[in-house]
Amino acid sequence: MSANSIYKPQNPVMQWMERRLPIAGLVYSSFIVYPTPRNLNYWWTFGGILSFMLGAQIVTGIVLAMHYTPHVDLAFNSVESIMRDVNYGWLLRYLHANGAAFFFVAVYAHIMRGMYYGSYKDPREVLWILGVILFLLMVVTGFMGYVLPWGQMSFWAATVITNLFSAIPGVGDPIVTWLWGGYAVGNPTLNRFYSLHYLLPFVIAGVVVLHIWALHMVGQNNPTGVEPKTEKDTVAFTPYATVKDAFFIGVFCLFFAWFVFYIPNYLGHSDNYIPANPGQTPTHIVPEWYYLPFYAILRAIPSKLLGVVALLSSIILLAFLPWLDTSRVRSANYRPLYRQFLIVFFLVVVGLGYLGSQPPEGGYVIAARILTAYYFGFLLIILPLLGLFETTKPLPNSISESVLHEGSLAGASAQPPSGAKV
Amino acid sequence: MNAHRSIVLAVTLAALLSVAAVCGASAQEADAPPRQHWSFHGPFGAYDPAQLQRGFKVYREVCSTCHSLKLLAFRNLADAGGPGFTEPQAATIASGFQVTDGPNDKGEMFQRPGKVADRFPPPFPNDQAARAALGGGLPPDMSVLAKARGYEAGFPWFIFDAFTQYQEDGPDYIHAILVGYEDPPPAGVTLPPGAQYNKYFPGHAIAMPKPLSDGQVEYTDSTPATTDQYAKDIAAFLMWTAEPKLDERKRLGFQVFVFLIVLTGLLYFTKKRVWHDVKHPSEYPKA
Numbered sequence: 001m002s003a004n005s006i007y008k009p010q011n012p013v014m015q016w017m018e019r020r021l022p023i024a025g026l027v028y029s030s031f032i033v034y035p036t037p038r039n040l041n042y043w044w045t046f047g048g049i050l051s052f053m054l055g056a057q058i059v060t061g062i063v064l065a066m067h068y069t070p071h072v073d074l075a076f077n078s079v080e081s082i083m084r085d086v087n088y089g090w091l092l093r094y095l096h097a098n099g100a101a102f103f104f105v106a107v108y109a110h111i112m113r114g115m116y117y118g119s120y121k122d123p124r125e126v127l128w129i130l131g132v133i134l135f136l137l138m139v140v141t142g143f144m145g146y147v148l149p150w151g152q153m154s155f156w157a158a159t160v161i162t163n164l165f166s167a168i169p170g171v172g173d174p175i176v177t178w179l180w181g182g183y184a185v186g187n188p189t190l191n192r193f194y195s196l197h198y199l200l201p202f203v204i205a206g207v208v209v210l211h212i213w214a215l216h217m218v219g220q221n222n223p224t225g226v227e228p229k230t231e232k233d234t235v236a237f238t239p240y241a242t243v244k245d246a247f248f249i250g251v252f253c254l255f256f257a258w259f260v261f262y263i264p265n266y267l268g269h270s271d272n273y274i275p276a277n278p279g280q281t282p283t284h285i286v287p288e289w290y291y292l293p294f295y296a297i298l299r300a301i302p303s304k305l306l307g308v309v310a311l312l313s314s315i316i317l318l319a320f321l322p323w324l325d326t327s328r329v330r331s332a333n334y335r336p337l338y339r340q341f342l343i344v345f346f347l348v349v350v351g352l353g354y355l356g357s358q359p360p361e362g363g364y365v366i367a368a369r370i371l372t373a374y375y376f377g378f379l380l381i382i383l384p385l386l387g388l389f390e391t392t393k394p395l396p397n398s399i400s401e402s403v404l405h406e407g408s409l410a411g412a413s414a415q416p417p418s419g420a421k422v
Numbered sequence: 423m424n425a426h427r428s429i430v431l432a433v434t435l436a437a438l439l440s441v442a443a444v445c446g447a448s449a450q451e452a453d454a455p456p457r458q459h460w461s462f463h464g465p466f467g468a469y470d471p472a473q474l475q476r477g478f479k480v481y482r483e484v485c486s487t488c489h490s491l492k493l494l495a496f497r498n499l500a501d502a503g504g505p506g507f508t509e510p511q512a513a514t515i516a517s518g519f520q521v522t523d524g525p526n527d528k529g530e531m532f533q534r535p536g537k538v539a540d541r542f543p544p545p546f547p548n549d550q551a552a553r554a555a556l557g558g559g560l561p562p563d564m565s566v567l568a569k570a571r572g573y574e575a576g577f578p579w580f581i582f583d584a585f586t587q588y589q590e591d592g593p594d595y596i597h598a599i600l601v602g603y604e605d606p607p608p609a610g611v612t613l614p615p616g617a618q619y620n621k622y623f624p625g626h627a628i629a630m631p632k633p634l635s636d637g638q639v640e641y642t643d644s645t646p647a648t649t650d651q652y653a654k655d656i657a658a659f660l661m662w663t664a665e666p667k668l669d670e671r672k673r674l675g676f677q678v679f680v681f682l683i684v685l686t687g688l689l690y691f692t693k694k695r696v697w698h699d700v701k702h703p704s705e706y707p708k709a
Contacts, residue, residue, distance in 0.1 A: 261675025
């Protein structure tokens with residue numbers, strides 16, 4: 001790290017503080033002078049967006065918790081009372097409910113970025129695994145939050161998902177009873193979900209600290225996948241990255257506000273405005289949209305146990321990406337075949353999402369099986385083999401060379417772009 | 423290689439789309455409710471107080487015989503962004519209802535005229551009483567009914583709905599149910615005893631008898647006293663009971679958008695300015 005990264009306060013109070021607790025120095029080296037590759041595109045702003053969303057969810061959530069009642073007879077009406085009688089309660093609730101959805105929008109963009117540019121490769125494996133853990137924690141937290149309004153979908157989603165554990169041979173049923181705190185989803189279930197829904201965001205915040213710590217150890221990846229070599233390859237985090245992140249958080253908030261203020265119930269299911277009724281099963285039980293691809297994988301497998309195994313491994317496998325991907329070239333920009341297979345993989349996940357929202361019958365099941373086969377085939381077969389056989393494009397020598405190269409190409413469009421041939 | 427790439431993408435897209443088309447063709451049970459024009463649609467939409475008052479009249483004279491409205495308080499009738507009753511009017515309406523209160527000093531429950539702070543009393547003391555009186559059917563509470571009902575637009579229409587801000591599938595569905603009765607039912611349809619045929623109800627056999635007919639509720643203004651108009655008015659009223667802060671939400675939403683657009687615009691130009699030297703190093707002499 002260069003000499004200017006050391007914080008030397010001029011103010012005597014700050015000097016006194018710095019000798020005792022160097023927190024200002026930590027902020028200075030991590031968020032001010034921290035060198036960040038100069039060629040990052042807007043896909044790199046989703047980390048900042050995710051931090052922003054986590055903060056927003058915690059703030060709205062804490063205020064909502066002041067007005068919410070976790071009891072099977074009172075929960076639904078307490079949410080409605082937030083919507084009607086609490087000052088700006090409707091705003092808090094719509095921000096929080098749609099905020100969960102947009103948290104997932106951002107995390108999916110973040111994961112796609114990581115996969116496209118090979119951000120999980122050496123030396124960023126631990127950073128990536130912490131990210132998969134964060135995603136798992138988000139999935140659990142979001143699911144428990146969805147149960148709290150105690151509408152029909154809340155209740156039946158809780159029933160379906162907790163019942164997945166009954167697939168475990170031998171001990172499945174006792175585990176489900178233990179999770180429920182009774183012999184059916186009921187008041188103890190709602191209470192523990194509420195408790196955990198309040199706890200887990202702080203666990204997420206803790207793992208985020210580790211995630212950022214690991215990031216600052218190894219530095220950011222960038223669209224070329226070539227590590228920064230000289231100071232010319234990087235710019236200071238502040239003002240360059242901060243202002244870029246701030247701008248894109250603004251863009252993201254515009255998108256978010258469209259949903260919160262104009263179509264706040266678009267992403268929800270109308271059945272969740274019917275109070276939970278254990279005696280009446282909805283025609284189709286569907287999870288929130290951000291779980292639909294995994295739900296489709298679960299239902300594509302005819303055996304319940306294998307379905308649960310497939311569901312879990314579809315996420316857990318992502319943690320092994322650094323070793324499943326055998327190529328030493330990081331960025332998909334220099335891996336033409338990987339790029340195609342990866343784009344198809346993203347489309348397959350979107351397709352699985354659509355199939356997860358449809359009833360599990362006829363053509364839907366067949367389609368879900370084909371797409372599930374691709375999902376696992378991509379991770380377990382295509383990725384390891386591609387790294388061995390793929391011919392990659394020549395990498396630039398440095399980040400600044402790739403930036404200058406782009407500039408010269410744009411400047412001299414009359415010349416045949418010899419380097420662009422694949 | 424480029425041609426190869428586009429072929430792979432095209433084949434994948436075609437496969438996905440044909441899967442969607444095959445799946446989409448599976449039987450749709452009930453007809454999609456026709457979309458109506460609502461005053462509260464769109465970014466500047468707001469409830470029409472006159473329509474909400476008419477809808478309230480329909481609720482009071484027709485629906486309230488069987489359907490409760492437990493979450494609505496009489497004071498809400500005078501809330502901003504609602505039917506626009508004055509507080510004395512709301513108090514008068516409240517006093518027309520008998521509310522169970524208590525226990526009193528003798529430990530007994532008693533009946534008294536409603537006050538503005540009371541919620542609308544239900545027509546039946548409990549669900550069992552409702553079922554017993556209505557031949558087994560349970561009329562749902564109407565407080566959030568307009569958000570608890572709807573229909574799937576299906577792919578690709580649901581994507582367009584996000585852009586056109588279509589959030590009125592609930593009122594559309596309620597309106598459709600109220601005008602969707604067909605007596606006698608179409609040829610070849612057999613209904614269970616006590617059920618009516620409704621074009622828009624899932625499964626078509628609805629337990630609720632046809633509730634509205636032309637001229638049933640008297641309108642004091644020039645609004646036509648037709649079933650279609652009643653259905654629109656009650657659907658709008660129920661949208662208000664389900665989403666009483668809609669006017670405030672859309673008004674605040676516009677302010678938030680103006681703020682965010684200005685802020686994001688300023689941040690964009692700040693970003694351009696800050697990054698200028700990095701993006702255009704050639705304009706400066708080399709150090």
